[in-house]
Amino acid sequence: MTSDEPARSLRDIGALTPEWAETFRAVPRTLFLPDLVWSYDMTTGRSVPVHRGDDPEAWERAAYADAPIVTQWDDGRHIGTEPGTVATSSASMPYVVASMLRDLDVSDGMRVLEVGTGTGWNAALLSRRLGSSHVASVEIDAAVVEQARTALKRAGLSPEVVQGDGRDGWPDGAPYDRVIVTAGVRAVPPAWLEQTRPGGIILVPWGTHYSDQDALVRLTVHEDGQASGPFLRMVEFMKLRAQRLDWNRFRGYVPAFPGDAEVSRTAVTLADLGGRNQPARFVAGLCVPDCAHVVNQTDQGTAKAWFFDLTSRSWAAVEFRSGEPVATVHQSGPRRLWDEVERALTWWAERGRPDLGRFGLTVGPDGATRAWLDRPADVLTFA
Ligand SMILES: C[S@@+](CC[C@H](N)C(=O)[O-])C[C@H]1O[C@@H](n2cnc3c(N)ncnc32)[C@H](O)[C@@H]1O
Structure with a gap:
């Protein structure tokens, strides 16, 4: 497979807009993957270890596949080739990456904050599209930060990669036109609203603790400090570290x-x-x-x-x-x-079982969250 093919197939399924196609060709996912990865088998639901040194062809196949690839287990405490208990860092599925970048709707000159650097691939795509000086990315795990910085440097890109808790955003780079979150969120932190300019967009996989499922929500920040917008579609991300549900x-x-x-x-x-x-x-x-x-x-x-x-x-x-x-x-x-x-x-x-797309979310400046159907005024109240 050539590095052109993944971009072409993403374009064919409508995830990749023409504005992003050149970027995806120029910044291949392979540059951001470590030698040992766990490729997710969609049919069996199992994560299969693939080492580049042992089987370069299988590694390439995994790298180019439209599937998520786990790159860390159990916050780095797990070592060895067998999968660990909880997948804690990954390169997201290319379809999800491309469609989120499409929904982020960036244009030249915009400043973007990413929460959840992971491999650095998404930050690299944004940097190539907008310029490295327009992109900041926050990652909580020190080892993951180091790997991402190395990969970004190898790709000739230099966004600001910050080690820290992404719930605090990155005030030094604010205000942002866009915030893109690549981890599942159960409570939207007020810092993201504060650091986004009015009219700016926060794209975040959000959900409740009822299930592991997230839905991508596209919030527009308003002058009064609130942010509101519709759900776009179901996704499933690994959760922000402090917002995982402890079943114990x-x-x-x-x-x-x-x-x-x-x-x-x-x-x-x-x-x-x-x-x-x-x-x-x-x-x-x-x-x-x-x-x-x-x-x-x-x-x-x-x-x-x-x-x-x-x-x-x-x-x-x-x-x-x-x-x-x-x-x-x-x-x-x-x-x-x-x-x-x-x-x-x-x-x-x-109500005729309305689809996800008819629901939306409003987040107050203090982080208080209200879900609604059709219009922000029609808040769901059940308590
Ligand atoms: C699905 S991965 C991100 C994929 C990444 N955007 C890429 O292009 O490879 C989620 C990442 O979020 C990170 N993360 C979890 N909690 C975080 C937090 N509170 N602040 C910043 N990063 C966090 C994880 O360590 C993990 O690397």
């Missing part, structure tokens, strides 16, 4: 199942709850605040959907058995989480 916190919520939990029945099906990339799951997360949700499935055709409150020790579990028309609900604690989820799904169904 739910240990001890359910000392004995079902214990003294209140029991009821529901006609809602497992499919109604929505799966990966399906709006039902994301919308339920918008409507049921501070709730984490996971489904445990068994080979015997039963599935248990769990819901945990992040602010009290309330929990709910719904047991779905194949062939049975109703499921059994268990709820415990001051919050009735399942009732909230059911209400949210009914609300969504009554």
